[in-house]
Amino acid sequence: MPQNQKKPFEVAIIGCGIAGITLAISLLRRNIPCAIYEKAHASNEVGAGLGVSPNAQRAMIVCDPSVYSAFKKVVNGNMWESKKNIVFEFLDGMDGTADATPLFNIKIFVTELLQVLPSDVTRFNKQLESIEDHVGGRLRLFFQDGTVAEADAIIGCDGIKSKMREILVGQDDPSAKCSYTYKYAYRGMIPMDQAGEVLGEERALNATIWTGKGMHLLTYPVAHGTILNVVAYCSSSSDWPSETQLTLPAQKGDFLEDFKGFRPLVLKIIDKATNLDRWAIFDLGDHPVPTFAKGRMCIIGDAAHASSPHHGAGAALCIEDAAVLASLLAHEKVRTGTDIKAALAVFDRSRRERAQWVVQKSRRGGDLYELQTEVGNNFEKMARELRETLSVIWEFSIEDAIGEALVDLEERLSVRTERAMI
Structure with a gap:
């Protein structure tokens, strides 16, 4: 044909x-x-x-x-020239693999x-x-x-x-x-000028994973580097509170409480985040x-x-x-x-x-x-x-x-x- x-x-x-x-x-x-x-x-x-x-x-x-x-x-992608080929940088400085994953x-x-x-x-x-x-x-x-x-x-x-x-x-x-994976994520955004004040320009303009026991937080630039996206995952032993909604409004106080064991710098990131919601992680696993x-x-x-x-x-x-x-x-x-x-x-x-x-x-x-x-x-x-x-x-x-x-x-x-x- x-x-x-x-x-x-x-x-x-x-x-x-x-x-x-x-x-x-x-x-x-x-x-x-x-x-x-x-x-x-x-x-x-x-x-x-x-x-x-x-x-x-x-x-x-x-x-x-x-x-x-x-x-x-x-x-x-990462906005810092020396980090163009890094996927996510872990807080301790560990790099990802050699190929970059652009973000959108x-x-x-x-x-x-x-x-x-x-x-x-x-x-x-x-x-x-x-x-x-x-x-x-x-x-x-x-x-x-x-x-x-x-x-x-x-x-x-x-x-x-x-x-x-x-x-x-x-x-x-x-x-x-x-099925609910017993993980949920907070999502929020920070204007890049404010993110730079908290993290410094280099950290704000490049993707980072902040690891912790039972939770981890990702920060990475979106909207051509004008916004820092914040996604923070938490493990939970409780069922998701809604049978119909996978995304619910989030309160900053709850966000801060979940991450209270993290270092002050991470808490400052959370405090700056706006437009918060909480997203249930479901899958077919x-x-x-x-x-x-x-x-x-x-x-x-x-x-x-x-x-x-x-x-x-x-x-x-x-x-x-x-x-x-x-x-x-x-x-x-x-x-x-x-x-x-x-x-x-x-x-x-x-x-x-x-x-x-x-x-x-x-x-x-x-x-x-x-x-x-x-x-x-x-x-x-x-x-x-x-x-x-x-x-x-x-x-x-x-x-x-x-x-x-x-x-x-x-x-x-x-x-x-x-x-x-x-």
């Missing part, structure tokens, strides 16, 4: 976050019709800072160069990505309720507002509280809901989903493998997912519903093991930072383990993964064709 010929099927994407928008851009580049259905009245990604590792940047280019261009518009603001990035999409691709105020097979062979999507849509494939990109995951695995499956695909339905991103943020790999996995899935659906032999099922099955086989490994390693990373493992405060051992883990995450070849997946798909489609001819 020529690359400029439109595919004879349409994909419905549930969710308008990084995974959903990146997938839509990737599909449209490959002339695969698609539409995004988002439950909110507008894109509502929180304004958190995220790291985007080298593997994510390579996947962006595979998805579409416009995704990488949007990233370059919002990217930050997720809300601004999503805004830039939306500029790439045609305006008629996204439908807001569309809360998915159910999916049914239709007589004509298509899938019907039923929304809370009473409207109905049809598609030939449905991809869930609807995040940690995914309705698509619940539909795909069944509402009684343990993996239908994410306790109950990994048994499959990412079922028939012509599939889940990607946090819907498939919600992870704690301790390795900054969540966004990267979303973008890798989009690159692999779009490449499979673009295969010249994928034209019918049966072909789509094969492509989604190959996607599951290609992506699930790596993604679920990252979920477990991210949990381990949080425990390392909070001195809760057998490594304790041996920073040399901690650095060695982190380097080994990050090398697996960062050195992943998206091109090789896609190549292997396409070979797998070709074999499956060929076997089916041969059987049909017998």
Whole structure:
């Protein structure tokens, strides 16, 4: 099938976050019709800072160069020339690995990505309720507002509280809901001029992890070095107080109380932080989903493998997912519903093991930072383990993964064709 010929099927994407928008851009580049259905009245990604590792940047280019261009518009890194190649600097001076992880603001990035999409691709105020097979062979999507849509494939990109995951695995499956990791994070911001007064210019303009028993605090520049982002993680033995909200308002007094054992400099950082909230860390580590695909339905991103943020790999996995899935659906032999099922099955086989490994390693990373493992405060051992883990995450070849997946798909489609001819 020529690359400029439109595919004879349409994909419905549930969710308008990084995974959903990146997938839509990737599909449209490959002339695969698609539409995004988002439950909110507008894109509502929180304004958190995220790291985007080298593997994510390579996947962006595979998805579409416009995704990488949007990233370059919002990217930050360490602002100090001598620290450009340091990921996070630990308080005792221990460096990270040799490659830098640029940082960006997720809300601004999503805004830039939306500029790439045609305006008629996204439908807001569309809360998915159910999916049914239709007589004509298509899938019907039923929304809370009473409207109905049809598609030939449905991809869930609807995040940690995914309705698509619940539909795909069944509402009684343990993996239908994410589990609380018994960690939460305070988030706040400090204008860079004030941060410099507390930390000094060099420390304020570069990413730092402040470790402690049962808690750790990250500071790093965002918004092109005009704001210091503060994210402070705490372990807790108590359940999260809300069953419906993952983010709650935070009080500075509680923040200071949780970190009262830290040195005065850290407490000064906390005291300067504004716009505070408290964010529950949920993931799929306790109950990994048994499959990412079922028939012509599939889940990607946090819907498939919600992870704690301790390795900054969540966004990267979303973008890798989009690159692999779009490449499979673009295969010249994928034209019918049966072909789509094969492509989604190959996607599951290609992506699930790596993604679920990252979920477990991210949990381990949080425990390392909070001195809760057998490594304790041996920073040399901690650095060695982190380097080994990050090398697996960062050195992943998206091109090789896609190549292997396409070979797998070709074999499956060929076997089916041969059987049909017998």
